[in-house]
Amino acid sequence: MRIAALCAALMISVVAAAQKPVSQKTINEFDSYVSKAMKEWDVPGLSIVVVKDGKILLKKGYGVRELGRQGAVDTQTLFSCASTTKAMTALVLGTLVDEGKLNWDDPVNKYIPELRLRDPYVTRELRVRDLLLHNTGVAGTDYFWDIADFTWEEMIQKLVHVEPSYSFRAGFEYQNTMYMIAGVVIERITGKKWNDVMTERLFKPLGMTSTVPDRVLTNSPNITKPHFAINGEIKIIGYDKSTRIGAAGGVWSNVDDMSKWILALLDSGKYEGGRLVKAASFRELFKPQTIAPHNDYPTFSILKPHWVTYGLGWYQIDYRGRMVNFHTGSLAGLTAIAGLLQDDRFGVYIFGNYDHAEVRHALMYKAFDHFVLGNDRDWNAEFKTLYTSLKQEHEKRVREFENDRVASTKTTLPLAEFEGEYVNEVYGITKVTVVGNSLRFDVNNGFLVAELPHWHYDTFYGAAGDHYKLSATFIVGVNGKVEKLNFDGLEFGKSQVTAKPSP
Template structure:
């Protein structure tokens, strides 16, 4: 299996997305006063304004709660770089993987209502779903999928989403993916594993997940601008565009349609809405004096189930619960989760349940560590009155180090063809239809302009191929990295025709080799 640079980036993000930078020091029982929070907010606002002024991100929106009160709501910067419209507390952002703890809250509401339990078997809720083996398939529960311990590799299904398959087809094809660990023995952060857990939990209701999320969480909390449908996001006038760096400048040039993995990454919301969710979490399922979710059902989401390894900034141990990251750090117990789209979204939520403090930060740029840096700075200010270090700088370095070298390595690999390069065979030798169970069909066509590869349902994605050496060609399949190449290599036999093709951008789990279908 050849691991593409983009697969490497994605696997590194799998660690970072739930991460919160907390050092492994003894938990604090410190009480946080309103005066401490007020003083911290003055400095947090200054840090946010400085971040925007320095070009750290195009925009930020920040919400803070303390003792069941909303104490801060503010936007900074612009919705789209180069345009005048400002971000405010009602600007809708795509929040990427911060959708996971929100979805865990929705499922907790279903558990609270007795619709199902965290230990309900997927085989009972959604009998059509399969993993690669019969034993894990028969024993798999909602708890397993929300804690990422099913054995599904972390990136399984993400590649199919990128070439246009819908949710139902992606979930069906997960049965062809070999496990990355034994069942319940390893942690592997899976977008489509959690998506299946949410979809299965909603099955007894006979409604779509998106509707269940509205009924059980968004409407009861008055989250009028929140949705799990991308069409709703596009319908908002006050919405933040996604941004990536182009020649060092923030540019809005790529869109991300996350409907296929809506429970794991498809929520869009505002900080005004999200602080109501923070209040619900910190109040153990109550909101404005009314019990909405049984504490016993919601508490389960915050129990540390899986060790995730060392935090990349602090070096401390981190754990995962059900859709939540659980940390025991220098400021005591915290719950949190981050979100990122490599096409331009960042988000972070951090809750300190014992001190009844929570912060949510939304940004419209990637790569950046600004949300983590500001959250850690705020925690320092609340608990100690001063920022211990430049957290934004440290977290920015993590994201820059993650993204830049991997992309540079991919470009360097194919920067210069061999000299002399071995000529390709004729176009007809490679043209044809190739297939496997996971990717489906790939069609290669030949013309005077060269080869073109089409993949996805009805050839949804089309990539011209540039010859590199003999049977090795290059494609440019990454929308957010338009100049980063990926290999498309053919296997040729004695008959003078290609018998198979390996598509690097689809080979992250060793399923990118497709065999030719007889002419």
């Protein structure tokens, strides 16, 4: 009896310690850390929510929505959730599992019979679960929206032509298109648009009244602009063109609403008035499902996790004896990160409006340490050093490429010989025309247009859009005619137009 009583007392003391209120001083210290770190990374605007034991410790906006303007970021400012949307899509699939309308291991062809992959075996064996795990073997297909505005129907039709990068379930390569297909599964089962299902089954129950499944569905003026460093200067850029893959990264929200999402995730999917999914489905979301690479995030080189896995929309690592479920979100000029220490009922969500501003990682781990684990490590300083080094390495590679230019060379053929249509059954059509001493590349009827000057030999290189550079190299065959175009790593074959016979 004494031992039982002692154990009970110890358990009570442990729970009491875990639920000990966080002091305002502790919160203020973290608030100051956020402000300082944000400035060191030159992030124009950021918002954050920190949750512990069912209570919001900090929910705040920092900086501005748009550089050079007065509009301050607040807790209602809309940002892109980007790939943190994936966890939401997975949970909504879980609601269909609960209703008996779906099994995680149902064949995808049961719902999308028109889907065909390169390997007929993979087509037949592909399960709904596989759509969420980045392990199908299908190489990355982000060019579907980087260089085109393909519909989801067109993307599905093109997948049969995509070469696998590894055997089915034998590796890990990030695959947004598979999440898009998961959204189609939701639509086929419910008979409703993914946008509407997300709103009905997730946003409305949680009271996420400002959250939208697509940026174009909001008319709020309180919305951030994306930012990018161009020639050493931070500038506003246009919004990303990725609305076709909403289930992979389409949601826009603010920290007022995301606090409700994090609170539910820290309470097994429960919310005031019910629960989003049954306990079994909730556990399935966070069960390690596949091994993920140790080099997916540069931060792992410092964190040195013993294992890295992927659940249903969540990366998972060990950190100081805890299991961390987290996911980043990145679109051009916009960032997000969600991090959970579920055993400690602690979570953090961070938005940013500066391209790949990795202060998000620093703030997440600092929050874990500051509010839960008691470590005083300066993650901001360590990650800033890491990413500064990586940036310098990238800039060095660009300089080396540009320094390797062979001056005073000419193209193999007159510029007019490079004109024409270049076709790829996956990527679409690139039309090439001469503009002065440059070539104009029109990819998929104006979706991406770049006018590139001659670089050397049969390569053209220069600025494209407002924040990146592209190269295009032509391959001339043994017959002395242009056969192929390598456009920023994507290969197109020149269309050979057969002359009409004379009447």
